[in-house]
Amino acid sequence: MSVSLKAKIAEVFEEPGCDINQGKSEKERKKGCTKQLSPGAAAGGCAFDGAKIALQPVVDVAHLVHGPIACEGNSWDNRHSASSGSTIYRSGFTTDINELDVIYGGEKRLFKSIREIIEKYNPPAVFVYQTCVTALTGDDIEAVCKRAAEKFGKPVIPVNAPGFAGPKNLGNKLGAEALLDYVIGTVEPEFTTAYDINIIGEYNLVGELWQVKPLLGALGIRILSCISGDGRYNEIASAHRAKVNMMVCSKSMINIATKMEQRYGIPYFEGSFYGISDMSETLRQIASLLVKQGADAELIERTERLIEVEEARAYKRIAEYKKRLQGKRVLLITGGVKSWSVVAALQEGGMEIVGTSVKKSTKEDKEKIKEIMGEGADAHMIDDMTPREMYAMLKEARADIMLSGGRSQFVALKARMPWLDINQERHHPYGGYEGMVELVHEIDRAIFNPVWQQVRIPAPWGDDGETLGAVTPTVMGTSTDHLSAVAANAMGLEPEEIPV
Structure with missing residues (x-):
């Protein structure tokens, strides 16, 4: 592991927004909250996987994995993060290094891959992800990305989060650190308003962001950037001009919110889009913080009127289900x-x-x-x-x-x-x-x-209504014998150990 990566991990563990870290002694805090994983045994749930799933919803960027092809296959498209425009984020780019690259180094292959992506797709930026193998062989992705950015005139962002650095949650934060170090604050927006906000830790799963965006739009509130669901590179690069940050998932990207508050004075709060009362409370908090930052005081009244209408409509629609x-x-x-x-x-x-x-x-x-x-x-x-x-x-x-x-x-x-x-x-x-x-x-x-009622009743065949041993009922077309095997595999048990 490079010295810079060690320093970055130590910096992440100093996170002021984490009460657990701040409650430790200085010595305990330096040890961090995690242990390194074993290279080669870090597939899935590793730091690389965490960084990739945190940043891949940036939809107009080419995401290039520098490592074996299996690493790209591990993390590609494992979330239903929707896009309202570009779909390049759904393309799997990898340098697909081989044995010779391990021996001689893969930096030239990485540089050529970046050039090929820019020539063929012309994205606004390329994100390059470090993996276990290339980190162990010592490929300097920061140097390659810097040279490629100078050569091709486009941002090429290194995401130094090899899998063995730690678990997925650490990777989320290392991906966020890449945005803080190389992206946020590098572009000025075309215009700003007193109603600009960032939403952090929202991935637009199955289009959830689009259920919230019209509500904010009705109040005149603009989402300057979403980090990272349905995100655009230039929007994220200009996120430092927002007036308020909303933190959706503090476990993944709290370091963005705290560091933007330190660097740019942008206040943040943690809210939720799930549930009627929580959605209403989130709208109230956004409006209140924006007013404190200089927005028109009438925003609070408009927010209350919107909440009244939307809550009444939602409660009416769920009444029958309730x-x-x-x-x-x-x-x-x-x-x-x-x-x-x-x-x-x-x-x-x-x-x-x-x-x-x-x-x-x-x-x-x-x-x-x-x-x-x-x-x-x-x-x-x-x-x-x-x-x-x-x-x-x-x-x-x-x-x-x-x-x-x-x-x-x-x-x-x-x-x-x-x-x-x-x-x-x-x-x-x-x-x-x-x-x-x-x-x-x-x-x-x-x-x-009705399928649940059907699978719970005894089968109609057999002596005295008892199920014959040779025949088993089915669940949605699947025999329960097969389900036992599948469930045993999922539970890490032998099929005969599953209680029936």
Whole structure:
């Protein structure tokens, strides 16, 4: 690992916006919050993966991975981040280094790759990502990027986050550091207004940003840049002229918000787009901060009028669902901002939270969960639930539905319980007032899908209604024997160890 990378990681661990870091002694803080991963064993969930998924939603930039082709395959298109224009971000660019590059160095290959991208695609900038192999062989991507920028007259941004540097969350922050070091503050916007804001840590998953943008537009508020969902290079480069920053996911890019406050005096707050009341509170906070920064005081009145109209419309639309979902129990296995913001949204839909994961949540996230759930919140906050424990909770009907990421879906299917994807791979947007209606609608569809009633009843064949051993019922066209094997694989168990 280069000295500069070590210094950058140490700088990230000094993050003033992290209460955990600031609560440590100086000696403990220098050790950081993570351990290096083993090169070659860092596929997925590594620092490179974190940097790539944090920056890839910048849609008009060419994202070039300097390393073996498998690294690009690992991170390409693993989020449904939508674009309203350019689609070059969906193209997989890699130097695809080979054995000779490992021996002789891959810097020339990298330079040629940058030139080819600029000649063929002419993007406003090229982001170059360091990987384990090229970091170990000593390729100096900063020097190559600097030379290429001088030669071709375009910004070429090095993202020095090799996989073995640490886990994915560290990679998110190293990607953010690349923006702070090389992008933000390098371009002046064509014009500015007193209503310009940046949204940080929002990735426009399935177009969620577009559910919020019209609300801000109705108030005359302009999103100067979104970092990084549906982002544009020049917008992000001019982000230093915004009046307010909104932090959506503090676990990923809090260093951008704190350093922009230090460098440019831009205040920030952490808000949520999930749930009716949280969306309203976010609009109020944006309006209040903008007024403090010089916007017209009438903005607060306009905001309240908009909130009144939108809340009434949203509550009217979810009223029918609320009758059916009243008292339904939800197990929420997610992390970060969703661990508390989705809790509030589900409670507005009349549902009860029997457990929410806080493994990836900050101290502030946990405090908000306690504030929202009130007395007994600690009993519902789960640091780390194993697949076996998830299965037991669902099988014993302590929950009516599980909301989680895709990796947990087979546990729910094995328990013959409804499941809904709430994480980055989801196919439905849940942001804003419209998103809340969509979330409640999807939960209603999942819970009351007739397939669950069918798979729970005994099969009609066999002696005295007992299921014959040679024949097994099916779940959505898939035999439960096959589901057992798939679930066992997902849970890290042998099929015969799965409780039936």
